[in-house]
Amino acid sequence: MPSQRPQPARTAAPAPLTARTADRHDLYQRSVQAPETDAAFYARWFEKYSGRKLRVLREDFCGTALLACHHVRRHPENRAIGVDLHGPTLAWGRRHNVQRLLDAEQQRRLSLLQANVLDVRRPLADVIVALNFSYSVFKTRRDLAAYLRNCHRALRPGGVLFLDAWGGPDVMKQQTDRTRHRGFTYLWEQRRYDPISHGIVCAIHFAFPDGTRLRNAFVYDWRLWTLAELRELFAEAGFVDVHVLWEGTDKATGAGNGVFRRKERGDMDEAWISIVVGQKRG
Numbered sequence: 001m002p003s004q005r006p007q008p009a010r011t012a013a014p015a016p017l018t019a020r021t022a023d024r025h026d027l028y029q030r031s032v033q034a035p036e037t038d039a040a041f042y043a044r045w046f047e048k049y050s051g052r053k054l055r056v057l058r059e060d061f062c063g064t065a066l067l068a069c070h071h072v073r074r075h076p077e078n079r080a081i082g083v084d085l086h087g088p089t090l091a092w093g094r095r096h097n098v099q100r101l102l103d104a105e106q107q108r109r110l111s112l113l114q115a116n117v118l119d120v121r122r123p124l125a126d127v128i129v130a131l132n133f134s135y136s137v138f139k140t141r142r143d144l145a146a147y148l149r150n151c152h153r154a155l156r157p158g159g160v161l162f163l164d165a166w167g168g169p170d171v172m173k174q175q176t177d178r179t180r181h182r183g184f185t186y187l188w189e190q191r192r193y194d195p196i197s198h199g200i201v202c203a204i205h206f207a208f209p210d211g212t213r214l215r216n217a218f219v220y221d222w223r224l225w226t227l228a229e230l231r232e233l234f235a236e237a238g239f240v241d242v243h244v245l246w247e248g249t250d251k252a253t254g255a256g257n258g259v260f261r262r263k264e265r266g267d268m269d270e271a272w273i274s275i276v277v278g279q280k281r282g
């Protein structure tokens with residue numbers, strides 16, 4: 001017979017993650033993305049450059065469109081366009097991000113396009129961001145130039161393009177960095193770097209407390225672009241006031257401190273991340 005005594009409320013602790021139960025998109029988002037901070041960051045810099053509020057954000061290579069969702073949440077007039085080639089990743093984003101983070105009205109202010117970033121020109125955006133080095137899939141000057149020209153056409157007058165970039169001698173070394181998170185470890189493997197072509201292959205793996213691993217959760221076959229090349233290509237595509245936002249260094253840890261400043265000369269860091277910026281004439 002069932003007991004009539006009231007049972008104390010119990011919240012079951014989540015089962016420990018394993019390679020079988022983990023979801024690679026969820027782990028990726030928890031490991032490499034900071035969407036609220038990023039949404040505020042790009043809004044702040046855009047206002048500084050253009051004197052107006054950032055209302056239409058286009059997130060290229062958006063994957064699960066987490067940043068686009070957070071931009072929409074920031075203001076009732078904000079709209080976002082997310083562009084990605086990969087249907088299943090966009091579908092994951094719709095189910096786990098769009099439907100969970102946005103109400104019906106907010107969802108109407110977000111468009112997710114399954115398309116090549118080279119082909120999308122409308123609607124015009126205030127800002128285009130291409131983050132986590134995703135534009136590095138373009139391995140020739142010709143292809144990257146075509147992408148940057150397309151971004152230029154897809155921006156409103158005064159609009160701004162932001163691409164993040166990485167480099168430093170550490171990046172060209174074969175090595176794997178490990179970062180512990182709650183319930184799993186994130187591994188970033190620099191697998192191969194070719195000094196002739198600047199081709200670079202990297203992979204993300206996840207390791208779990210039971211010893212299982214999700215190997216090659218994501219593999220990237222890229223070209224490592226230099227800041228000098230990126231600045232030249234931005235200017236050739238028609239952007240003005242092309243410059244670099246360079247991240248400061250935390251003196252205690254030697255790692256990036258999350259504070260970006262416009263700089264003409266960088267530091268000889270072992271590894272760095274920075275942001276290349278270009279504006280379309282107003």
Ligand SMILES: C[S@@+](CC[C@H](N)C(=O)[O-])C[C@H]1O[C@@H](n2cnc3c(N)ncnc32)[C@H](O)[C@@H]1O
Pocket residue numbers: 032033060061062063064083084085086089115116117118130131132134137
């Ligand atoms: C490294 S993920 C980036 C995810 C997200 N932007 C971030 O910051 O974490 C790269 C994404 O780019 C997409 N992609 C690659 N080439 C593309 C192209 N030519 N057009 C649109 N999406 C592309 C892939 O499908 C993948 O989802």
